[in-house]
Amino acid sequence: MTVVLKLGGSVITEKDTPDTIDGDALADAADAIAASGVTDLVLVHGGGSFGHPHAAAHDVSRTEGTQDVAAVREIHGAMRELNDAVCDGLVERGVPAVPHHPHSAGHRDADGTLSLPTDPIAAKRDEGFVPVLHGDVVTHIGSGVTILSGDELVVALAEGLSAERVGVCSTVPGVLDDDGEVIPAIENYADVRRYLGGSDDTDVTGGMAAKVHALLGLRAPASVFGPDALADFLGGEQPGTLIR
Ligand SMILES: Nc1ncnc2c1ncn2[C@@H]1O[C@H](COP(=O)(O)OP(=O)(O)OP(=O)(O)O)[C@@H](O)[C@H]1O
Numbered sequence: 001m002t003v004v005l006k007l008g009g010s011v012i013t014e015k016d017t018p019d020t021i022d023g024d025a026l027a028d029a030a031d032a033i034a035a036s037g038v039t040d041l042v043l044v045h046g047g048g049s050f051g052h053p054h055a056a057a058h059d060v061s062r063t064e065g066t067q068d069v070a071a072v073r074e075i076h077g078a079m080r081e082l083n084d085a086v087c088d089g090l091v092e093r094g095v096p097a098v099p100h101h102p103h104s105a106g107h108r109d110a111d112g113t114l115s116l117p118t119d120p121i122a123a124k125r126d127e128g129f130v131p132v133l134h135g136d137v138v139t140h141i142g143s144g145v146t147i148l149s150g151d152e153l154v155v156a157l158a159e160g161l162s163a164e165r166v167g168v169c170s171t172v173p174g175v176l177d178d179d180g181e182v183i184p185a186i187e188n189y190a191d192v193r194r195y196l197g198g199s200d201d202t203d204v205t206g207g208m209a210a211k212v213h214a215l216l217g218l219r220a221p222a223s224v225f226g227p228d229a230l231a232d233f234l235g236g237e238q239p240g241t242l243i244r
């Protein structure tokens, strides 16, 4: 039973300080993953303070591209650095994490549709590794490169690997209504659109609104929850908001 789990960049980094890992949060997340014993796992992490400030500095988003090779290398390089730290934290705890860098593994066509072959990822999983992907810059036909968000990766992986469970761990305990209460379940974007905003921090990929929109397109149920509920999710529970 394949589980696709995204660790929000806002969870594992200090999102308001560029290029800074939140070491305690990363350690807690890695502890929870190691202790869960879940092995059929594909991980994704977001950009946080490694991805978004560099993308914003070069005016790159999911739709605005750049052909500037220095920008490509800067954004991708920052994300590789974060990916190294995530993989290191997992391997130190006995989780066989291996990187899978989207910049080298996928691209968008001229309409922005993502092509990301999942066979190489399935092969890693089937060999007992835990592939760790991340938000990145990807080649976009006619636009140079654009940003690929971790949330888009979650959707592509969940579909391509026929995942049974999908989890998105963010800083918030779930999708919140206007009173700050967690909305238990979402089945329709129109029902919750009025509650959804972007991110509190620099975020070129759209915050919660884009997340919910993307997850509603999945066949598998997806849970949005906070870091405290990561162990519960990995234990088979559906904490936070269930999107189906
Ligand atoms: N209705 C809402 N409920 C919960 N969070 C919301 C809502 N509307 C907007 N948000 C914002 O969405 C943010 C979560 O999305 P964001 O994309 O920043 O998180 P992430 O995926 O953890 O980080 P990253 O994009 O770096 O990977 C929250 O921190 C909050 O600021």
Ligand SMILES: C=C(C)CCOP(=O)(O)O
Pocket: 009, 045, 046, 047, 048, 050, 051, 052, 055, 075, 079, 134, 135, 136, 137, 147, 148, 149, 150, 151, 204, 205
């Ligand atoms: C900004 C970059 C490079 C990655 C964005 O991924 P996200 O944090 O999942 O939206």
